[in-house]
Amino acid sequence: MKKIYNILLFCLFLYPATVLSSPSPLPEKKDVPCPQFCHLMTDEEFVDRRFYETIYPICTNCWRILLSPILIIQDNLHGTVTIQECKLLENKKNFIKYECYNNYAFEKKSIIEYEIMEWDPLYQGYLVQERNFNIKEESQRSGYYIIKMPKQEKD
Numbered sequence: 001m002k003k004i005y006n007i008l009l010f011c012l013f014l015y016p017a018t019v020l021s022s023p024s025p026l027p028e029k030k031d032v033p034c035p036q037f038c039h040l041m042t043d044e045e046f047v048d049r050r051f052y053e054t055i056y057p058i059c060t061n062c063w064r065i066l067l068s069p070i071l072i073i074q075d076n077l078h079g080t081v082t083i084q085e086c087k088l089l090e091n092k093k094n095f096i097k098y099e100c101y102n103n104y105a106f107e108k109k110s111i112i113e114y115e116i117m118e119w120d121p122l123y124q125g126y127l128v129q130e131r132n133f134n135i136k137e138e139s140q141r142s143g144y145y146i147i148k149m150p151k152q153e154k155d
Contacts (some may be wrong), residue, residue: 047093054148063075068082070085072098072112085101095116113133119151130142
């Protein structure tokens with residue numbers, strides 16, 4: 001299943017930093033067909049396997065997120081999907097840091113971090129904080145999300 005998910009993410013890599021419109025949100029990762037360029041993908045993997053899970057918004061104005069070592073895909077659940085081409089700068093347990101191409105930023109690049117926090121019994125999943133910075137690492141915005149999964153013994 002992870003291989004199909006990574007393949008989908010790489011295939012979406014062919015359209016970096018663009019906004020795509022479709023009549024429905026991204027399908028569940030297990031239901032995604034494999035387009036013709038799916039044999040191309042990165043060998044890089046996340047140290048923390050939880051980053052491969054769908055990251056759901058718990059904040060207002062936040063979108064559902066799918067991550068790969070080379071892409072950030074965001075879905076507003078109403079048919080709009082954004083895809084950012086990224087380079088993984090840090091890859092540790094509970095934490096990843098990207099440098100991403102950002103078509104809308106003045107510097108054309110941004111820094112995006114995701115940190116997995118504690119498991120939350122209310123949401124039945126792990127809290128995730130997203131932090132966005134400009135290329136000078138000045139804070140731009142942050143948001144909170146959830147990875148819906150059972151608590152692991154070793155976080």
